[in-house]
Amino acid sequence: MKEKIDRIVESRETKAGLYFDYTIQVLILLSILGFTIETLPNLSPQLVDFLEDFEIFCIVIFSIEYLIRIYIARKKLKFIFSFYGIIDLVAILPFYLSFGLDLRSARVFRFLRLFRLIKLIRYNRAIRRFSIAFHMIREELIIFSVVSLILIYLSAVGIYYFENAAQPEVFSSIFSSLWWSVVTLTTVGYGDVVPITIGGRIFTFIILMIGLGIIAIPSGMISSALTEARSIEKKKNIQETTKATLPE
Amino acid sequence: MKEKIDRIVESRETKAGLYFDYTIQVLILLSILGFTIETLPNLSPQLVDFLEDFEIFCIVIFSIEYLIRIYIARKKLKFIFSFYGIIDLVAILPFYLSFGLDLRSARVFRFLRLFRLIKLIRYNRAIRRFSIAFHMIREELIIFSVVSLILIYLSAVGIYYFENAAQPEVFSSIFSSLWWSVVTLTTVGYGDVVPITIGGRIFTFIILMIGLGIIAIPSGMISSALTEARSIEKKKNIQETTKATLPE
Amino acid sequence: MKEKIDRIVESRETKAGLYFDYTIQVLILLSILGFTIETLPNLSPQLVDFLEDFEIFCIVIFSIEYLIRIYIARKKLKFIFSFYGIIDLVAILPFYLSFGLDLRSARVFRFLRLFRLIKLIRYNRAIRRFSIAFHMIREELIIFSVVSLILIYLSAVGIYYFENAAQPEVFSSIFSSLWWSVVTLTTVGYGDVVPITIGGRIFTFIILMIGLGIIAIPSGMISSALTEARSIEKKKNIQETTKATLPE
Amino acid sequence: MKEKIDRIVESRETKAGLYFDYTIQVLILLSILGFTIETLPNLSPQLVDFLEDFEIFCIVIFSIEYLIRIYIARKKLKFIFSFYGIIDLVAILPFYLSFGLDLRSARVFRFLRLFRLIKLIRYNRAIRRFSIAFHMIREELIIFSVVSLILIYLSAVGIYYFENAAQPEVFSSIFSSLWWSVVTLTTVGYGDVVPITIGGRIFTFIILMIGLGIIAIPSGMISSALTEARSIEKKKNIQETTKATLPE
Numbered sequence: 001m002k003e004k005i006d007r008i009v010e011s012r013e014t015k016a017g018l019y020f021d022y023t024i025q026v027l028i029l030l031s032i033l034g035f036t037i038e039t040l041p042n043l044s045p046q047l048v049d050f051l052e053d054f055e056i057f058c059i060v061i062f063s064i065e066y067l068i069r070i071y072i073a074r075k076k077l078k079f080i081f082s083f084y085g086i087i088d089l090v091a092i093l094p095f096y097l098s099f100g101l102d103l104r105s106a107r108v109f110r111f112l113r114l115f116r117l118i119k120l121i122r123y124n125r126a127i128r129r130f131s132i133a134f135h136m137i138r139e140e141l142i143i144f145s146v147v148s149l150i151l152i153y154l155s156a157v158g159i160y161y162f163e164n165a166a167q168p169e170v171f172s173s174i175f176s177s178l179w180w181s182v183v184t185l186t187t188v189g190y191g192d193v194v195p196i197t198i199g200g201r202i203f204t205f206i207i208l209m210i211g212l213g214i215i216a217i218p219s220g221m222i223s224s225a226l227t228e229a230r231s232i233e234k235k236k237n238i239q240e241t242t243k244a245t246l247p248e
Numbered sequence: 249m250k251e252k253i254d255r256i257v258e259s260r261e262t263k264a265g266l267y268f269d270y271t272i273q274v275l276i277l278l279s280i281l282g283f284t285i286e287t288l289p290n291l292s293p294q295l296v297d298f299l300e301d302f303e304i305f306c307i308v309i310f311s312i313e314y315l316i317r318i319y320i321a322r323k324k325l326k327f328i329f330s331f332y333g334i335i336d337l338v339a340i341l342p343f344y345l346s347f348g349l350d351l352r353s354a355r356v357f358r359f360l361r362l363f364r365l366i367k368l369i370r371y372n373r374a375i376r377r378f379s380i381a382f383h384m385i386r387e388e389l390i391i392f393s394v395v396s397l398i399l400i401y402l403s404a405v406g407i408y409y410f411e412n413a414a415q416p417e418v419f420s421s422i423f424s425s426l427w428w429s430v431v432t433l434t435t436v437g438y439g440d441v442v443p444i445t446i447g448g449r450i451f452t453f454i455i456l457m458i459g460l461g462i463i464a465i466p467s468g469m470i471s472s473a474l475t476e477a478r479s480i481e482k483k484k485n486i487q488e489t490t491k492a493t494l495p496e
Numbered sequence: 497m498k499e500k501i502d503r504i505v506e507s508r509e510t511k512a513g514l515y516f517d518y519t520i521q522v523l524i525l526l527s528i529l530g531f532t533i534e535t536l537p538n539l540s541p542q543l544v545d546f547l548e549d550f551e552i553f554c555i556v557i558f559s560i561e562y563l564i565r566i567y568i569a570r571k572k573l574k575f576i577f578s579f580y581g582i583i584d585l586v587a588i589l590p591f592y593l594s595f596g597l598d599l600r601s602a603r604v605f606r607f608l609r610l611f612r613l614i615k616l617i618r619y620n621r622a623i624r625r626f627s628i629a630f631h632m633i634r635e636e637l638i639i640f641s642v643v644s645l646i647l648i649y650l651s652a653v654g655i656y657y658f659e660n661a662a663q664p665e666v667f668s669s670i671f672s673s674l675w676w677s678v679v680t681l682t683t684v685g686y687g688d689v690v691p692i693t694i695g696g697r698i699f700t701f702i703i704l705m706i707g708l709g710i711i712a713i714p715s716g717m718i719s720s721a722l723t724e725a726r727s728i729e730k731k732k733n734i735q736e737t738t739k740a741t742l743p744e
Numbered sequence: 745m746k747e748k749i750d751r752i753v754e755s756r757e758t759k760a761g762l763y764f765d766y767t768i769q770v771l772i773l774l775s776i777l778g779f780t781i782e783t784l785p786n787l788s789p790q791l792v793d794f795l796e797d798f799e800i801f802c803i804v805i806f807s808i809e810y811l812i813r814i815y816i817a818r819k820k821l822k823f824i825f826s827f828y829g830i831i832d833l834v835a836i837l838p839f840y841l842s843f844g845l846d847l848r849s850a851r852v853f854r855f856l857r858l859f860r861l862i863k864l865i866r867y868n869r870a871i872r873r874f875s876i877a878f879h880m881i882r883e884e885l886i887i888f889s890v891v892s893l894i895l896i897y898l899s900a901v902g903i904y905y906f907e908n909a910a911q912p913e914v915f916s917s918i919f920s921s922l923w924w925s926v927v928t929l930t931t932v933g934y935g936d937v938v939p940i941t942i943g944g945r946i947f948t949f950i951i952l953m954i955g956l957g958i959i960a961i962p963s964g965m966i967s968s969a970l971t972e973a974r975s976i977e978k979k980k981n982i983q984e985t986t987k988a989t990l991p992e
Contacts, residue, residue, distance in 0.1 A: 723972070
């Protein structure tokens with residue numbers, strides 16, 4: 001019995017397992033869609049009722065799924081404290097707690113189920129390649145982040161001293177200037193915080209020249225690392241093929 | 249007779265075929281230009297009349313071309329249901345239907361003829377290189393898209409909870425927040441939807457740091473794949489050259 | 497005599513030649529700076545007078561330089577119709593013509609002298625590497641441009657049909673929509689033209705996903721081509737070194 | 745005694761040295777945080793007092809650290825005029841000078857201590873790889889910068905002639921247009937300066953097409969150089985391994 005359930009819930013090789021998997025995934029998507037619609041203002045009471053009923057339905061299904069997964073897990077505690085075990089619990093728990101307490105806002109944790117969808121990705125080779133590449137540039141990424149943070153802070157200090165006098169409302173403190181730094185150096189440029197003094201504009205120009213150079217770096221690093229990861233993979237394949245074809 | 253037409257319509261090796269091809273392409277461009285001008289408000293009635301006459305002229309030419317292509321096609325049904333066969337039909341059909349029905353808006357399908365212009369591109373080697381590269385990173389692209397979509401959704405949920413109370417008009421629901429996510433993570437930054445709370449701004453900063461890292465990935469992937477595609481191509485050329493020069 | 501001048505004007509090996517070169521380049525920069533300052537509104541009459549005097553001074557020097565270059569050129573006609581010959585003439589001619597005619601606005605051509613500054617770049621190896629790389633991806637760049645133009649046009653047609661009814665002033669025709677396409681797909685996002693309908697926003701999302709993928713391509717192409725150019729250069733160097741060290 | 749202090753201040757191998765290092769770094773971060781908070785408007789007098797006291801405390805500690813570093817340095821003058829020596833002095837000096845003079849604004853130099861944090865980065869291999877890569881593309885970077893500057897200037901001249909008549913307030917001179925060039929070509933796009941004439945918009949489109957191609961170049965260069973740097977590093981490692989394993 002337990003084995004049979006296990007084969008359905010954990011494996012995708014049987015037809016029943018495949019259907020079970022798809023059902024859960026579609027339900028996750030629908031439950032997230034429902035949660036998204038619920039945030040719309042001016043919904044008709046009928047729709048609100050329907051969405052709440054549907055939420056209860058989803059929670060029941062997800063609770064049963066959670067209990068089944070605990071039931072079939074060999075090491076129950078290990079599953080409960082695993083990444084997916086915690087996600088599954090956090091996604092249903094607020095609902096039960098909200099009966100007694102006022103935890104409506106905690107229902108937001110339902111969106112955590114999104115991470116379950118990552119299972120949809122089953123391209124192991126590509127993921128391995130990514131993880132090799134990221135492992136390779138781990139050190140570069142840290143250096144890059146530290147340098148970026150320092151640049152963002154220095155930009156904020158600089159623009160504060162150029163613009164504070166001219167726009168005391170907008171560049172009211174270095175904290176406001178930090179917002180400008182982030183929006184500008186990422187080239188988002190909302191336009192809510194814009195330098196107007198000549199000094200501030202020349203400073204922005206210099207900062208952007210440096211910043212764009214720095215923003216170009218991660219793309220270059222990833223490209224370089226992926227090329228390397230691909231060539232490592234290829235060498236391995238060749239070695240394996242050579243081993244397999246070599247007479248022993 | 250049929251063969252003669254075929255040589256004109258399908259091949260570009262004869263002078264007549266070349267002229268025919270250029271005439272059709274220029275006519276496509278002009279018909280699209282006419283369609284674009286037609287959308288201008290406050291056109292003089294003379295210009296509107298001229299554009300309508302020109303449209304009828306184009307449709308007549310394209311209809312004749314369509315019929316000729318069916319006539320010379322060996323497998324007529326295969327052509328009719330081919331990519332270009334359908335485009336050609338969809339581009340002229342609304343005009344004929346609009347006589348009886350009110351299908352003026354359906355005339356927009358004329359722009360589909362644009363795809364005919366893709367034939368202008370005849371750099372087969374470069375296209376083959378692109379297609380090898382894209383085939384290589386197909387799996388990475390899917391992973392990338394799924395991760396991007398999840399990030400966009402999570403950003404929308406997050407900013408909704410930070411900004412909804414402060415700007416209920418702007419961040420009115422997660423759907424509005426999704427618009428913010430898209431505009432921000434692509435670094436377009438129109439400035440129509442901007443976080444103003446401290447929490448929302450810090451959240452934006454974190455999301456942008458992650459998002460820009462993710463946006464740097466496709467460029468890196470394409471670069472890596474094109475390098476690989478180029479080296480595969482080169483190896484093939486060398487092999488072919490080696491084969492050709494080897495004594496047999 | 498002629499040879500002596502030639503050595504000063506054309507070569508940088510003598511001290512006089514070096515000084516001559518630097519003087520001209522500094523004068524070009526100053527003349528461009530003067531031209532830029534002249535556009536400022538509300539200048540004091542003294543400054544305007546000074547800038548006009550300085551302009552006359554520059555024109556005189558550049559005219560003398562131009563005449564000297566013609567004088568020392570072996571093939572005078574070839575120099576006059578060469579790239580730099582035409583630039584030099586176009587940069588001074590409007591001044592002389594403006595005595596008789598009202599050609600003040602033609603003085604803008606002075607900025608053409610900027611191209612003279614390109615001579616400042618003397619890193620031949622790096623430029624050769626760039627030109628090898630660009631030659632390599634010429635075909636890809638053309639495909640990329642055509643595909644980009646088609647995408648920009650299709651985006652404009654699409655957003656026009658989504659937004660025209662809701663914002664007839666902003667998306668008044670496909671021409672206005674083209675402006676939106678350009679500003680959005682390049683991720684500039686001024687915020688002067690923004691979709692507000694749900695359909696238009698979803699369309700923007702899809703277009704941006706495709707567009708950002710396409711924008712990532714040139715960076716990948718250039719990276720791949722530069723890697724290749726570098727390796728070609730290295731191989732050549734090795735071959736040359738091998739040839740040089742081989743006994744003959 | 746001097747040796748003992750030296751081991752604490754300069755080395756991180758002893759436990760005391762590690763603690764000393766962390767204490768100083770945390771103090772730098774706190775002092776910068778304090779400096780950032782101080783710029784907030786409408787602070788309570790108590791907080792202002794506390795921040796001033798904390799500043800004095802930090803200055804005392806940093807002064808002692810500075811004196812110790814001079815004391816233990818073998819070549820005292822060399823330390824005083826070294827990069828970190830000057831940073832340390834400039835970060836504390838304004839405080840002492842501000843007793844006599846009104847140098848409050850000079851206190852901004854405290855942020856220079858940020859550079860001390862660069863020591864946090866201790867990934868020597870990655871930094872070496874970066875520096876190899878940057879050394880490799882030094883020439884390309886200079887060419888790229890010059891071409892970018894010329895493009896930015898030409899864009900400013902162009903847009904000035906297209907937009908000045910229509911928006912004399914916004915595009916009042918080439919200097920204002922330069923601000924537009926920078927904001928547009930970096931794709932920041934604040935939206936404070938936007939072309940409205942048809943000519944200006946077509947010009948923007950062309951400039952952006954060229955500009956985005958140019959912006960794609962540094963990313964490609966860095967990627968190409970990092971790939972190269974990685975392969976150089978690998979070859980060196982192999983050579984070293986080969987040398988080490990070869991019988992002598």
